Structure formats: C-alpha cells, structure tokens
Amino acid sequence: MDDVGSWWILVETTTWTHRAWELVRTVPVDGDRDRALARAAELARTCGASGGDSDDPGATGRRVFRVSETNWLVEIAHSRWDESTGSPSTTTTHVRVSAAVLEHAHEPPPAEPPPPGPLRRAFGRG
16 A cells, blocks of 8 residues: 555646546655655656656757646657658647645455356356
8 A cells, every 4th residue: 555645756648639638657756855856857857758767858859847846847849850741840748747745545445256147157157
C-alpha cells in the first residue's frame, strides 16, 4: 500500500483522440517537499513527449512554464522534413508535470471468479 503523506510526481499528456489530459506516469519521491519540487522541475526539463524519460532531450524544442509552485506545463516541439511539401514541419505536444502529496490510497479488492450458474455447469465449467 502506498504511504499516505508521501510525495509523488504526476505526469499528464494530452490524448490525440479526445484532446483531454491523461495521467500517464506516477513517480514516487524518496524525500520531502523540496526533493519533490526539484524532481518535478527536472522531469519538466527532460521528459519526452509521451511523458516518459527522453533518450535525447536536446533533440526537441522545449518551453517549460511554471504555472504554480508545484505545477509545470511543458511545450515540446519536434521538427522534421516533410517530403510531400519540400519544407520543414513542426509538431507540438504538451505535458503537465505536478508535485503532489498522496492524501488517500485504497487498494481494490481481489477479483473473484463468477459463481457457478446453470450455463457454466452445463458446459462443465462450474
């Protein structure tokens, strides 16, 4: 079970289908608030467009906005050569990084098999 009161880094990206924010990564922080803020700022400067660790953060453009003391909005731009137009094309992705305290955690109950019913017995499964 997660430790209530512990610090976490939350990473969200926008989904292409719904253009809504989706939580894609949670990173526990071994330390206090200052350590969590430092780790979140570091992730904002280095994460990839999918919210994961980037192999080469310098291969993309990046603007990091500190929205509040515990939240960053990251704009990641990637340029490529478009063969069809014969010119460069740039795509932009957004990532949100937050430092947060876990206030409540409750594990789901274990899944149980369905009770045997008449059809399960008829097919020899119950």
